[in-house]
Amino acid sequence: MSCSSSSETSVPTLRTVTIPYSELKEKDVDLSSKIEEGFGPNGLGILSIKDVPGFSALRRNLLNLSPRLASLPEEIKKELEDPSTRYNFGWSHGKEKLESGKPDVLKGSYYANPIIDVPTTDEHLIQRYPSYCGSNIWPDSALPELEVAFKALGKLILDVGLMVAYHCDQYVSKGMKDNEDEGLVKILSSSRCHKGRLLYYFPAHQNDGSKGGDSMSSWCGWHTDHGSLTGLTCALFKRDGVEIPCPDSAAGLYIRTRTDQIVKVVYGEDELAYQIGETTEILSGGYLCATPHCVRAPKGAAASNVDRSTFALFMQPDWDQKLNFPEEARLHKELKLANSCLTFGEYTEKLLGKYYHSRS
Numbered sequence: 001m002s003c004s005s006s007s008e009t010s011v012p013t014l015r016t017v018t019i020p021y022s023e024l025k026e027k028d029v030d031l032s033s034k035i036e037e038g039f040g041p042n043g044l045g046i047l048s049i050k051d052v053p054g055f056s057a058l059r060r061n062l063l064n065l066s067p068r069l070a071s072l073p074e075e076i077k078k079e080l081e082d083p084s085t086r087y088n089f090g091w092s093h094g095k096e097k098l099e100s101g102k103p104d105v106l107k108g109s110y111y112a113n114p115i116i117d118v119p120t121t122d123e124h125l126i127q128r129y130p131s132y133c134g135s136n137i138w139p140d141s142a143l144p145e146l147e148v149a150f151k152a153l154g155k156l157i158l159d160v161g162l163m164v165a166y167h168c169d170q171y172v173s174k175g176m177k178d179n180e181d182e183g184l185v186k187i188l189s190s191s192r193c194h195k196g197r198l199l200y201y202f203p204a205h206q207n208d209g210s211k212g213g214d215s216m217s218s219w220c221g222w223h224t225d226h227g228s229l230t231g232l233t234c235a236l237f238k239r240d241g242v243e244i245p246c247p248d249s250a251a252g253l254y255i256r257t258r259t260d261q262i263v264k265v266v267y268g269e270d271e272l273a274y275q276i277g278e279t280t281e282i283l284s285g286g287y288l289c290a291t292p293h294c295v296r297a298p299k300g301a302a303a304s305n306v307d308r309s310t311f312a313l314f315m316q317p318d319w320d321q322k323l324n325f326p327e328e329a330r331l332h333k334e335l336k337l338a339n340s341c342l343t344f345g346e347y348t349e350k351l352l353g354k355y356y357h358s359r360s
């Protein structure tokens with residue numbers, strides 16, 4: 001991993017560990033050392049895949065639609081909202097909370113399952129797990145291209161993600177001898193719970209530079225993803241509708257390392273990055289580690305009128321998937337998951353219960 005220092009701050013900038021697609025797709029190439037370097041206990045929890053056929057065009061197609069979606073008339077965006085799924089399908093703006101507790105109006109998101117439009121029609125399930133069992137909402141007349149572009153990129157990220165998952169399973173099975181878990185490939189390939197998120201970070205205007213603040217997490221707060229594996233594209237920046245390079249070298253994705261250092265992480269626009277989610281960290285007994293991350297907004301005059309579009313695919317187990325929680329779990333010890341068997345849906349509910357409880 002190469003390392004340099006970001007000009008404005010003393011935070012180091014690290015390049016992700018990169019695997020060429022030609023190696024990733026081969027089942028008999030041993031990638032354990034790369035997986036360990038990226039996702040293992042001393043890795044950053046992120047790695048990137050380069051030269052994925054077709055990726056660059058699909059990324060560009062979808063990310064270019066993000067500002068167009070965000071600038072649709074408010075009444076059209078309202079029709080694309082779904083409060084019954086807690087805004088986990090369709091358009092979501094100002095519904096999530098920032099670290100400060102204030103509503104997040106800095107970005108808009110569009111959520112959909114790129115693999116299945118209607119994962120279930122069972123009302124009981126829809127009510128119990130609204131964020132997984134809801135249905136897609138597409139802007140059929142206002143932006144018909146969105147559905148095609150979203151599904152195409154989402155499917156590609158899933159296919160490549162399953163290849164990453166295969167090599168993760170190989171790495172984990174070498175270390176975890178009594179692993180009862182089914183492995184990431186098995187868990188992810190049959191899931192109806194994958195969720196794509198098209199993100200649009202609204203531009204700052206000259207006089208409201210203070211809005212996002214100076215902090216590291218000015219655009220997206222510190223968090224770890226909840227599911228198994230997250231695919232991420234490199235963000236696309238525009239000023240007044242014209243694509244530009246990121247105007248501030250300090251802006252972008254930041255990660256907190258295992259030793260509590262904060263680093264800025266970069267990868268190429270033609271690379272597809274993957275991060276580990278909390279569920280995988282727990283199930284792999286810590287062989288694969290989840291990563292706290294956040295996004296810093298660009299600052300200063302150069303950031304004026306600059307927007308940012310990106311896409312994340314959260315690969316998650318099915319709500320019905322039984323998970324065997326091993327003894328060594330480091331995360332959420334207070335939920336007493338060790339040696340228990342819960343479905344992913346039940347586990348998510350337990351976790352939400354914990355958060356709501358601790359917030360009240």
Ligand SMILES: O=C(O)CCC(=O)C(=O)O
Binds near residue numbers: 197253293295312
């Ligand atoms: O905007 C980004 O680059 C990351 C977004 C993210 O971390 C998330 O949606 O979970």
Ligand SMILES: [Fe+2]
Binds near residue numbers: 223224225293
């Ligand atoms: Fe995230």
